[in-house]
Amino acid sequence: MNFSGKDIIAIEDFSKEEIVYILNKVDEIKEKKNILNGKLMASLFFEPSTRTRLSFEAAMKKLGGHVIGFSDWKDSSVMKGEDLIDTIKVVDGYADVIVIRHPQEGSAKIAAEVANNPVINGGDGTNQHPTQTFLDLYTILKTKGTLENLNIGFLGDLKYGRTVHSLTYALKDFNTKMFFISPESLKMPTELINKIKKYSECYECTDIFDVVDKLDILYATRIQKERFMFEDDFKRVQGTYKLDEEFLKKARKDIKIMHPLPRVGEIKHELDFSENAIYFQQAHNGVPVRMALLSLVLGKA
Amino acid sequence: MNFSGKDIIAIEDFSKEEIVYILNKVDEIKEKKNILNGKLMASLFFEPSTRTRLSFEAAMKKLGGHVIGFSDWKDSSVMKGEDLIDTIKVVDGYADVIVIRHPQEGSAKIAAEVANNPVINGGDGTNQHPTQTFLDLYTILKTKGTLENLNIGFLGDLKYGRTVHSLTYALKDFNTKMFFISPESLKMPTELINKIKKYSECYECTDIFDVVDKLDILYATRIQKERFMFEDDFKRVQGTYKLDEEFLKKARKDIKIMHPLPRVGEIKHELDFSENAIYFQQAHNGVPVRMALLSLVLGKA
């Protein structure tokens, strides 16, 4: 398989074979030094996303590459349309690979269309964030030794959660049993759940304790206040959806808890030191996974 | 010729021989790697200018050098006078070369006076932006094979256009025929045109179609709404000064269209794919030209 010159825009663009191939490359590439010597990455963050940006830049630099870019777009108006295209075309002549984070859905695809060099989507609005999905998959693979035949729970805001939507799609050929646990108002979109049902066994519920003893992995997500009309509703949900030591006692001994971070109270800090908590490892995995992706699209893997 | 330790503040400081020497160095230097190993550039952007900053930083890094700096000055008050001098003196001890962009005319010169290391002006207000002129000249040289005896049109806002003023000056010893095409209200300043007439044949007009068939190069510039008292006047001018396929049909087959970017509608996107359009190449040339300038002032060319 050859990803040299390819763009990484959406996880949907990758087959099971490609996903497995890429994930298997990570451990090999993360030990390499200087394979991206002389290569230049443009890190174009049209909105701030500190952790994503820092892990991309760390990935590039650990392999000997260089970085130019910006961490925020200062202008009051979002750069879009023709202006965005001109900017991408100019930067495309400066750098060997472009990482773009932009608040507008579809912006990364547009960038990929006009750039000659490979473009990696670092998140385009509520749409796609494929490198997050790769690092989620890599984390599951490393902790369980396999991606096949797992029981995975998704907890929290499943309506708006971009990471959950992408991850469930990416798992479609791995025979995953999926458990969706959320308040009624934040359930997985019907359209999406109908799609998933075609390839995965699905269970939906509102109470985590109905399914906790079945889960190999629990993928928790942030529940944002802004999603609720009334603060009371938010507080009630927040009180129900929190992971603490009580929760762990009822779960499988080897359950692993993931979270894309930042959290806002869904996971109590008392769990941080438990072996079941792997959300910091998950965040750290952003670096080796992005090292692999950068090397692959730059033809140096 | 030896530029080691020299400042680059204004294009007026360079003779024809020096300009030619520098431009001829570009192709040699852009292939070098690591000649600026261990060298540190301070990139002091007291106002944002993303493309200029990124191309300077790309230039430094492609040659193996390092960069420290800032992309904007957060304080509400512009740093000037004694404060600016102290800042330059401090940073001068950190780095081997300073690139300064500052909204105030003359700031780069002041920086050059107090710094021991070479200072490169990345734009000081409406005054000077010499590396832009070098990349414009390099672009003309590469596309036409020579700087001598060309017919060059300048289109748009010629009153305030810093890039045009500097470029016309830089061309003074190359026997250029110059055509200035602008609305009456945005004509070249009389003082300047009188100076140019001493060394170049000059034609002024308001209608591009009066001269289009004579041009080897058309250098278009942005016409900004803010220059007009009445929006109607702006719209009328904008309607007249636009380059599209109709325009190309009437021009010489081998005309080359340049623009310092960003554009705001002066050049239709339909032209981007034409061989006559070289404004993206022009932007890309910012990197090799700045590689050459950095190497020269650092004594590594």
Added chain:
Amino acid sequence: MNFSGKDIIAIEDFSKEEIVYILNKVDEIKEKKNILNGKLMASLFFEPSTRTRLSFEAAMKKLGGHVIGFSDWKDSSVMKGEDLIDTIKVVDGYADVIVIRHPQEGSAKIAAEVANNPVINGGDGTNQHPTQTFLDLYTILKTKGTLENLNIGFLGDLKYGRTVHSLTYALKDFNTKMFFISPESLKMPTELINKIKKYSECYECTDIFDVVDKLDILYATRIQKERFMFEDDFKRVQGTYKLDEEFLKKARKDIKIMHPLPRVGEIKHELDFSENAIYFQQAHNGVPVRMALLSLVLGKA
């Protein structure tokens, strides 16, 4: 002595022997190249501090290391508590050493407690800024050849001056005679002066000319308008506490004037060219001193 993996949070954590050891390492380490090859520093500036940030980044890069980070925290709310801890834990997995600047007292200590990698305090509010103290000590050592038995004056705002408080503490075992010169309203805190008196001879006065002929070093500090209730009081103090050529005539021939910068009029620019003025050298020393500190905590010195 081995500082590998150690945090640098407060100057109080270092013994005389350790301070001397570190300062003696500076000249050796500043000549080294590439000893931090492949090492990654996270530069987390939750508030802007351009000179401190640039000198840390210059230090890392001069030794061949890489830098990721941010220069300001854009959010309206200061990141603290659990959010700060999560951020540090995530970044700790990306980088080999963390430099943190944060407006809240105690934040660097918290970061050091949760990070596995070494943490260097780049200033936590009004509390500590240990690398500034190291560079002040190094400057004294280089200019006087010793830290022992010196007469050092401290001038200006001694009530709020973090740098003076730390420096006087660091000098406690060097048999320093200390002269504190300030307006009544900005005297050294009584508690602190009582502590210092246990190990150093101390003199307090309001008039610099009472002691000027005794000083080997005069460490001046900025007097900020905001410290005064009435502008008249500020102006009166400002008129008294200024160093100019008149002052120099009355001082010892070999007096050296230091200042942590930025200044706001306490030192006239006419003194900048005098051999007695060493405040720019002092600022420049930030780079080699931070080179030494980074190498030591990374186990590469």
